[in-house]
Amino acid sequence: MSTSNNNSNKNKIVLVTGSNKGIGRAVVEIFAKNGYTVYIGARNKEEGLKARDEISKLNPQSDTRFVHLDIESSQSIKNAVEQLTKEAGYLDILVNNAAVFLPGSGKKPSEHDPEVLKKTFDINFFGTVEVTQLLIPLLRKGQEKVILNVSSDSASLQIQNYVEFSLYKLNYLAYGTSKMALNGFTLMLSKEMGNEGFKVNCIHPGHVLTDMNSKGDIQPDESALSIYKITTRSMVFSFPILSTSEILAFLSGEYGLVHGYRFTEEDITKPQAELWKQVFYNVLELFGIYNKDQPLPFAIKDIMSYPELQEDSANDIIFVKKITRFMRTIGVSDFGSKDIYKPEFPRAKKIISAIINAIKWRDERWGHINKFEDKIKDLQKHQNKCENDESRMENHIELLREKKNDREKQIIRAQQEYGQLETLLLKHNSDQGDLRNYIKKLKIIDEDLGNRINDCTFSTQTIAQECSRIDTMVVKSPERIKKLIEDMEINLKSEKENLVHDREILTRLQSKLNQLEKIGKDMQKTIIQSENILKEHEAFKKKKQESKDLQKKITDNQKVLNDITHKVDKNNNNIQSTQETIEKNQERFKNHKDQWNNTIKEVQAEKVSLQKESEDINDKVRENRRQQDEWAEKIENLKSNYEKDNLALNLSFRSLVDVVYGYHTSLEASLKDPPTKFQ
Known part of the structure; x- marks a missing residue:
């Protein structure tokens, strides 16, 4: 709403009765926003002061005041008038909004409690009349001289007698008749005060969602906009006289x-x-x-x-x-x-000018309505597109879930295979320990054989020395010496054969020892590979944790998707509400031509409201598009990271399988040709 006239409104005084909540509160807010000095009239002092502080906080430049006003009490009304007289000295606009719908007001007229009827009239009619009468002197001193009484369509005898009226069956005696009386007071006061420049009118604010009406279909600020426009504009239309x-x-x-x-x-x-x-x-x-x-x-x-x-x-x-x-x-x-x-x-010229301008205005309004209908169709198309995008996104997420389930199954199988390989590795480690013990035994045997060879060599040298010594001591007998020499040659030959045999054994043992050393080196490599496997296992655990994090992100994305779905549903409800509002306006335009003045102003209010709703919907749609694009991009990134992590995991798993397979092949070859054990 334009606030270009805020400075000119600064010195204009407005009083709104019953304005600490609901429609009255919304009326105060819109007047304060547009620079008026506004009095909040309320019987609950605490709630009234709270409303004043909240409105002042929202509009720091506004001048919002509080006056204690209980229209059921004559003394309270007089005190309020005295305060206004002392603080302001005049009044421009009076909005009589205070009213009640008491418990028991829904009973049949034939069964209605008279006390409820009296109390309702005391507030809705007599209290409003007394407030208006006592404030007329202040209104005479003001510039605008506007009195607006908030009434209801339940106060219209014509509408209440219309069978197709949506609320035809709601026969509220106390509330309806009190508003009928208020309409009569409005009409008669208008006839009396019109010559003084007063503009006295009443308005049906619509079926507003308030504490009094929990089934309302419009918000208080929408109704307040209509009230503001009626109170701040001329009560009749003014068209230029054409040439x-x-x-x-x-x-x-x-x-x-x-x-x-x-x-x-x-x-x-x-x-x-x-x-x-x-x-x-x-x-x-x-x-x-x-x-x-x-x-x-x-x-x-x-x-x-x-x-x-x-x-x-x-x-x-x-x-x-x-x-x-x-x-x-x-x-x-x-x-x-x-x-x-x-x-x-020239009256004929004035009359035809008014008719032509009315026709132009009607065509312009119908053009706006058609534009709104086109806009609604575009929004419906966009809604269908959003629903299709949402469906595609759900299908994509479902596909990602299936892929995630497949990956989880693969991970479970890999974990099972890893467990089997770990068991096999433990067995191979045990076999490796046995082989090490066997190698130690072979080394001991090799050392023993070396000692025996050294002993044999020493014995041969000792025998040769003894023979030399004997040759010098014993009388040499040819036959005996010959026999002795032959025996010695036989012994030497036998010792030589034993020595050759021992050397062959030693060679074989050396060969076995070399094989064992090779096996030891292979086992060392296997140990290193096992350590690498353990490292890869740790990496696998990290990948598994990353997979869980990815699962959490997918869950978060699902929550965000649900939020987007909720917003789309909310936008759908807003669009449906907008369409229903336009349909109601069109029906009202067709069926109530005799109420052109109010109808035109309501259409204008609806236009602004619809424009505001349309802008809000466009903003929400753009925001939803942006969020959808962001989440689509995030999902694509998560999908890409998931594929990369999965590829790395598969490569690691294949490397682990290759290492274990090589180790298994080497071990199997060693088992096929085991070394000979010596006692």
């Missing part, structure tokens, strides 16, 4: 107003009654208000003595009444039957 050329240009177009007749300047400067009467007939028919060919209502025929003779007169009376009400509605407040039967210039 003769502009009038003739319009009448020569699609709106000829009289079929087949071409208007001239003389028709305006020297108007003829029959032509202008035809113009008025066609205007009423154009706006769907009256058709001269339609039959008279049965209610009128029933009171006629001679229906055949009086029918034309009755039709004329209805026509004059309809066109007079219509012309006054569109701005010609002094229109009368003389303008029909004795038209004169």
